[in-house]
Structure formats: structure tokens, C-alpha cells
Amino acid sequence: SYEMTQPLSVSVALGETARLTCGADNIGIRNLHWYQQRPGQAPVLVMYRDDNRPSGIPERFSGSNSGNTATLTISRVQAGDEGDYYCQVWYNYTGVFGGGTKLTVL
Amino acid sequence: QLQLQESGPGLLRPSETLSLTCTVSGGSLNDPTYYWGWLRQPPGKGLEWIGSIDYSGPTFYNPSLKSRLTISVDTSRNRFSLTLTSVTAADTAVYYCASNHRATRLYYFDYWGQGTLVTVSS
Numbered sequence: 207s208y209e210m211t212q213p214l215s216v217s218v219a220l221g222e223t224a225r226l227t228c229g230a231d232n233i234g235i236r237n238l239h240w241y242q243q244r245p246g247q248a249p250v251l252v253m254y255r256d257d258n259r260p261s262g263i264p265e266r267f268s269g270s271n272s273g274n275t276a277t278l279t280i281s282r283v284q285a286g287d288e289g290d291y292y293c294q295v296w297y298n299y300t301g302v303f304g305g306g307t308k309l310t311v312l
Numbered sequence: 313q314l315q316l317q318e319s320g321p322g323l324l325r326p327s328e329t330l331s332l333t334c335t336v337s338g339g340s341l342n343d344p345t346y347y348w349g350w351l352r353q354p355p356g357k358g359l360e361w362i363g364s365i366d367y368s369g370p371t372f373y374n375p376s377l378k379s380r381l382t383i384s385v386d387t388s389r390n391r392f393s394l395t396l397t398s399v400t401a402a403d404t405a406v407y408y409c410a411s412n413h414r415a416t417r418l419y420y421f422d423y424w425g426q427g428t429l430v431t432v433s434s
Contacts, residue, residue, distance in 0.1 A: 248408060248424040254420045
């Protein structure tokens, strides 16, 4: 199996930059995707293939993936960015998710 | 734009069989861009991939659920289904269906249903 590690929580002040990480062995060689889940809602894809934003996702969201760490960066954080964020890869014909990070906007 | 909607019972007793259906609109199950997936989220916990299916039949299952799991597709009704046998309290979760984008071998989940809560309790 393939395990990905995300910090349980990240806090950032309104308007600042949040950096959410996803760590795993050689994750940089994999296509890494990110999802945002606001409380009580279904997940929403916010980044695919490391650094590609789906239509409708603000430019404030960016991604990178290299070595053993992938990062989702949210610039100029807004209150509406609060929620849980999950990384995901497709490994050996299975979907694998990280444990998720709760983003709190102060 | 694809829309997915889960349906099925909300309450089961231990040892019963869970059956859920996902109806797809705004697109066809025959679209080779997608697999079709099931995922779940226990209360207060993270996302877990259950399995995915190709419209032509090949399936991919979470190894931890494989012995109890069947995912099938009904292209005539544009829907796909999940069957999970011998449920326990550990299967209590919100169950989501989602399109599993597979073009260029990326395999991400781009359209999701709203989710349906399934509770297993005696």
C-alpha cells in the first residue's frame, strides 16, 4: 500500500498564505490531486496533476510536487477557504487518500 | 456538466447487505473519459476510496473491502451500484459516488454526488 501523510491542522491568518503538505515516498513521481471539503459538503477537486486548477478554482490556489513532498499553496487566504483538504494519488490500480488537513483561518 | 446522485437505505442492521445506486445525468456512463467510483467517509474521519468501475466492466476494489464488495454498472439506465455484504458498525459512513477521471491516466475524482449517510446499528 502507499501511505501519504498530512498534518492534522494548519492555521493561517486572514489574507496570509497557507501551505498544506502531503508527504510520501517519492511522491514527486506520481500524479497528485487535492480536494477541499467544507463542513457538511461533498469534496471538491481544487488541483489535479500536481499544479493544474480545474475550471472555477481561483488563481490563489497553486500546487507543486517534488521529491517526497507535495504542497498546496493558498494565497491571500479567505474565510471561505476553511475546511479539510485531502491529497490523493492513484497507486497500483487503487485510489489512495491522505488523512486530511484541517485549515483554520484566524 | 456531470451530476451524480446517490440513493439507498439510510439504516441497516449488522450483518445485512448495503446496496446503493448512483444515477448519472449530464453525461453517459459509456464515456471513456471516466471510471465511476464509490468513496466513503466515516463520521469525523477522512476519505476512503471504496472502488471504481469501467463502463465495459473492469472493476478496481479497495483490498480491505474486496471480499465483501461488488460494484456494477447499468448503462441502459445510466447508473452504477455498490453492494457491500455483512456490514458492521465500522461501515457507518457518508457514501459518495464520483466520476473517476481517467484520461491521460490521471485518475482523479472531478464530479461528486452530495453523499448519503448510511448508519449500521442494531
